[in-house]
Amino acid sequence: MSRYTDTLNTFKGIKTGIVPVVPIYHTAACEGAGITLKEFASDAGKMAEAMLRAHKVLGFDGVQLTLGVATEAEAMGAKTQQPEKGLPAVTEHLLEDISVLKKLKVPDPYSDGRMPLFLKAVKQAQDAVRDRAVVVATVRGPFITAGQLRGLSSLMMDSFDNPGFLKDLLEFSSEITFRFTEALIKTTGVKVVAFGEALCSPDFISPEMYKELIAPVHKKLMKRVHETGLEAAVIHICGNVYPIFDAVLDIGVDCADIDAKADLAGILELNSKAKKPVGLRGNLEPSWLLKASPDEVAEKCKETISAARNVPWILSSGCDVPYGTPEINMKAMSEAAKRGI
Numbered sequence: 576m577s578r579y580t581d582t583l584n585t586f587k588g589i590k591t592g593i594v595p596v597v598p599i600y601h602t603a604a605c606e607g608a609g610i611t612l613k614e615f616a617s618d619a620g621k622m623a624e625a626m627l628r629a630h631k632v633l634g635f636d637g638v639q640l641t642l643g644v645a646t647e648a649e650a651m652g653a654k655t656q657q658p659e660k661g662l663p664a665v666t667e668h669l670l671e672d673i674s675v676l677k678k679l680k681v682p683d684p685y686s687d688g689r690m691p692l693f694l695k696a697v698k699q700a701q702d703a704v705r706d707r708a709v710v711v712a713t714v715r716g717p718f719i720t721a722g723q724l725r726g727l728s729s730l731m732m733d734s735f736d737n738p739g740f741l742k743d744l745l746e747f748s749s750e751i752t753f754r755f756t757e758a759l760i761k762t763t764g765v766k767v768v769a770f771g772e773a774l775c776s777p778d779f780i781s782p783e784m785y786k787e788l789i790a791p792v793h794k795k796l797m798k799r800v801h802e803t804g805l806e807a808a809v810i811h812i813c814g815n816v817y818p819i820f821d822a823v824l825d826i827g828v829d830c831a832d833i834d835a836k837a838d839l840a841g842i843l844e845l846n847s848k849a850k851k852p853v854g855l856r857g858n859l860e861p862s863w864l865l866k867a868s869p870d871e872v873a874e875k876c877k878e879t880i881s882a883a884r885n886v887p888w889i890l891s892s893g894c895d896v897p898y899g900t901p902e903i904n905m906k907a908m909s910e911a912a913k914r915g916i
Contacts, residue, residue, distance in 0.1 A: 582636040582709045585887045586767050586807035588829045588854040594880050596890045596912035597637035597709065597856065599811075599832070600905065602662065603896040604629040612898070613659050616642060619692045623699035630708045633902060634909030637709035639769060640700060642693045647715055647751050648723040650688025651679060660898075663689070668726040673733075673740050679724075681750050684758035698763040711809065712765045714755045716772035717792050720748040727774070734784060745792045756800050768800065769809040769832070776814035778836075782822075790822045797827035809856065813894055817841045824849045833857035834893035839882060846886060856889035859908070864892060865900045869907040876911030 576584075582595035605615050608625035615622050626638040643662030649655045654667040670676060684690040697712045704710060715723070721744045722730050733741040752770065759765050772793075775785050797808055807829040816823065816831070817838040823831055824845065833842060835858050846852045859875060867875070876890060890912045896905070 577706070578636055579706045579708060582889070583766060583807065585854050585889050586709065586711075586809065586830050588807075588852060588887050590885075590887045594888055594890050594912045594915055595636040595709075596909045597635060597639065597711065598859075598891045598896055598905065598908065599639055599861075599894060600629060600633075600635070600892070600896045601626065601639055601641045601713075603898050603900050606898060607632065607902055611659055612661050613657060616657065616662050616689070617692070619695035619699060622692075622696040623703065626700050626710075627703050629905075630704060633905045634913070635708065635905075636912075637711055637767075638700060638704070639711040639713060640693070640697055641713035641771075642689055644715055644719060644723055644771070644773075646689055646693065647682065647720050647748075647755065650682035650684075650690050651724070651751075653723070665723050668724060668729075670725040670744070671729070673725075673737065676740070676744060676747065679747065681747070681754055684755045690755060690758070694758060694762055697759060697765050701764045709767055710763075710765050711767045711769050712759050712763070713769045713771055713811075714752055714759070716770040716775070716810075717745050717749040717752055717796065718772055718789050719774050720751055721745055722774050724748065730774075731780075734780075734788070738788075741788070745789065749792050749796050753796060753799050756805065757803050760800070760804050766806040767809060768805055768807075769811055770796075770828075771811050773811070773813040775812045775819070776816070777818045778814035782818040785819045786822045790819075790826055793826040793828075801827065807854075811894075817845075820845050824851070824853060828853060830854035830856055830887075830889070832891070832893070835860035835863075836893070843883060843886060852886065854887040854889065855883060856891045858893040859891070861892045861894050861896050861900075864904055864908075865897050867904060869901075869903050872904045872907040873911045876908055877914075880911070880915060
């Protein structure tokens with residue numbers, strides 16, 4: 576099999592003979608491509624160009640595109656700020672008054688906000704690499720989208736003061752996630768979608784809240800996107816996902832990102848005992864990658880690959896690689912992955 580096929584299969588949770596390298600490397604690609612973060616977030620061609628260069632120059636088996644956490648809320652009319660050196664950020668939440676929820680409409684991915692820009696960028700990247708690399712498109716999951724609409728502190732208070740409203744909001748935001756994913760599947764040819772759910776971290780909410788309130792929403796969403804034709808769904812939850820990993824294994828994802836803070840040994844054990852094990856991706860510390868030497872990166876990659884040698888494992892950063900990370904460190908990661916153990 577080709578590295579492309581093996582990489583795609585690993586995202587599907589199938590053990591192959593390789594360890595692909597697909598880091599969470601998007602905005603960090605801007606520096607090498609000679610573009611600003613503002614250009615990355617505003618020009619589909621430049622976003623695709625930066626990612627294609629990363630694949631070619633740094634030796635990745637796949638590339639991951641994103642527009643950042645404000646995408647869906649901005650497409651619905653939320654006020655955002657676009658800094659020169661950052662991705663768009665919400666400055667005024669649409670749901671400061673919860674009664675407004677009844678008036679909101681799910682955005683149209685083909686016409687609203689920057690959603691069409693992202694569809695175009697993903698398609699350009701997919702058309703360019705074809706079967707030479709796996710393209711991963713990032714969308715926001717229901718909980719983080721709810722946070723962008725409502726505001727984080729208000730969202731947390733809702734879980735105590737107004738759980739009925741929060742359930743309604745999650746159903747609504749899940750539909751937003753589904754529609755965006757559906758558009759990606761139908762128009763770009765992308766086979767892998769990563770669902771960003773940083774706020775589901777046990778570092779932020781209780782494991783009980785995730786299992787009782789959010790996991791059922793995730794499970795329904797994963798069923799729908801697979802029925803629409805998605806080949807591999809990746810869930811990204813920051814921090815130590817171990818306390819909720821049993822629930823993650825049950826929501827129907829094909830692959831789970833594992834942050835550097837996670838109990839890797841515990842996760843590997845749970846995954847090995849699961850009725851349907853999933854692929855795993857991670858778990859190098861992003862801030863460490865910024866400062867480490869290439870030799871240190873190579874050694875850490877070797878240790879990580881060895882620890883996860885019995886599971887479908889994709890070598891990656893545990894979270895977003897920061898802007899300014901030396902390209903030589905990313906090359907060291909790719910070379911380590913190709914050497915395996």
